[in-house]
Amino acid sequence: MSHLRPFAALVALIFMSSAGAQPGSDAWANARSLTLQLSSFKFEPSDIRLEHGVPYDLHFVNTSSHGHDFAGKEFFAQAQIRPEDRAKINKGRVEVGGGESVDVHLIAPSPGSYKVRCTHFMHSAFGMTGRIVVQ
Numbered sequence: 428m429s430h431l432r433p434f435a436a437l438v439a440l441i442f443m444s445s446a447g448a449q450p451g452s453d454a455w456a457n458a459r460s461l462t463l464q465l466s467s468f469k470f471e472p473s474d475i476r477l478e479h480g481v482p483y484d485l486h487f488v489n490t491s492s493h494g495h496d497f498a499g500k501e502f503f504a505q506a507q508i509r510p511e512d513r514a515k516i517n518k519g520r521v522e523v524g525g526g527e528s529v530d531v532h533l534i535a536p537s538p539g540s541y542k543v544r545c546t547h548f549m550h551s552a553f554g555m556t557g558r559i560v561v562q
Contacts, residue, residue: 455509455532458482465495465523468550470543473557477535485531489523495550496520499543502559505536520546535561 461483464471477483489495500519508516509532515521516531523529538561545555 458484460484462486466490468553470557475559488528492525502541507534
């Protein structure tokens with residue numbers, strides 16, 4: 428049986444390297460911080476540029492007294508979300524109460540352009556839209 432140990436260790440190493448493991452705490456500690464303001468009917472900035480494979484701390488700040496959300500279903504579905512932040516994203520959106528803030532740590536997904544908007548009634552019609560461009 429002892430002759431199988433090196434083989435088992437090799438299989439475990441290959442599995443761990445190919446399983447898309449989440450980055451260690453050091454990667455999250457070095458995440459780039461980006462503040463996104465949600466206010467009455469706009470996102471600031473409305474065009475967000477990220478680099479593929481880079482860890483980010485997206486700091487959502489709602490500067491209005493009413494609730495808003497930041498919905499990017501395709502973006503969030505493809506990004507690697509830090510495990511303890513996954514519950515902050517519900518059905519592809521981050522809900523931020525009036526005067527509150529929420530942090531989401533993630534690794535930017537594949538390059539592309541992702542649409543974002545506020546899903547609250549009529550908010551996107553009044554201009555609360557934007558996009559995330561991953562390079």
